[in-house]
Amino acid sequence: MEKRYTDLNRYFKKLFGCRVQKITIDAGFSCPNRDGTLSTGGCIYCNERGSGTGAYGKSISITEQLIRGKTALFRRYKATKFIAYFQAFSNTYANIDRLKSIYEEALSVPDVVGLSIGTRPDCVDEKIINLLEGYAKNHLIWLEYGLQSSHDKTLSLINRGHDFQCFEKAVDLSKNRGIMICAHIILGLPGENRSHMLKTAETLSKMDINGIKLHLLYVIKGTHLETLYQQGRYKCLEQKEYSDIVCDFLERIPREMVIQRLTGDPHPEELVAPDWALKKAETLSLIRSTLEKRDTWQGKCLTVS
Secondary structure: OOOOOOEHHHHHHHHHOOOEEEEEEOOOOOOOOOOOOOOOOOOOOOOOOOOOOOOHHHOOOHHHHHHHHHHHHHHHHOOOEEEEEEOOOOOOOOOHHHHHHHHHHHHOOOOEEEEEEEEOOOOOOHHHHHHHHHHHOOOEEEEEEEEEOOOHHHHHHOOOOOOHHHHHHHHHHHOOOOOEEEEEEEEOOOOOOHHHHHHHHHHHHOOOOOEEEEEEOOEEOOOHHHHHHHOOOOOOOOHHHHHHHHHHHHHOOOOOOEEEEOOOOOOOOOEEEOHHHHOHHHHHHHHHHHHHHHOOOOOHHHOOO
C-alpha cells in the first residue's frame, strides 16, 4: 500500500536503487549549550548522554563503528549502502581540521555513500558549509538542524540558546550548495498547544528545506524536564493526541519534503514518561491508520483546488 507521506526509505530507494541504512556514529562532539559557551545545563530535555551510543567513550573508532553497523544492518535488512549518521550532540562543533578528518574517515569506509550530520543552527559558518559543499559533489550530504520550534518564546523556555532567526540564517547559508537540509521538530514542548505546533509546520513549509524529523517530547532521567514532570508542571502528550498532531503536521508540509522520522527512540533505561514512547511500531501504525481513516496525506492542506 502506498504510504501517504514521503518516507526516508522510499527516498533512498529512488536515489540509489537499493536499501540504504543510516549507521549512528558517536564522534565525541560536545555542545555550546553544555560546555559553558552558552550554558552548562543544555536544553531542558537533554541529559549528559545527548543521544549518544557511548562508542566514543569506549574508544571505538569511527571506522570500527561503521564496520560493525554495516555487518548488523546487512544481516537485518540486506542493506548494501550506508549513511554515516553523526548524531550525538553538535556534530559541526569543532575546528575545521578536526571536522575534515572525522568526515573523511567516515566517507573512506567502503559502501558509505554519504553523511547525515546532526547539529545546531548556531554551530555552522562559511568554512564548514564550504567543506560540506565539497563533499556534496560526490556524496549525499544531509545537514540536520535542531530547531524544535519556530516560536522564540518556546526556544527560550526550553533553554535552547538560539532563536528562530538563527535557524533562518543557517538555512540561508546552507541552501543552493548541493547540501540537503533537514529540520528537527519536537511536538509537545512546554507551553505549546496544537496551534503552536501547526504554526511551526506552516512556517517550515515556506522555507528552503528538504526534510523534517518529528520527535515526541519524552521525559528522560537527569534532565530539568524530569524535575518539571515530577513537580506536576509538565504533562506528556497521550499517544492518540500525538498521532493526531503528527497527521495535522504532515498535511501542512509539501509532499516533496522527506519525512526522516515520525517519532523518537528513547533509551528504555533512561525513560521516565510516557511509557508508550517505547511502543514505536504501535505509534507508527496508529499514525498510518489515522491518515487512512481521514483519507488525508502529506501536503493535503497545500493542495490548490
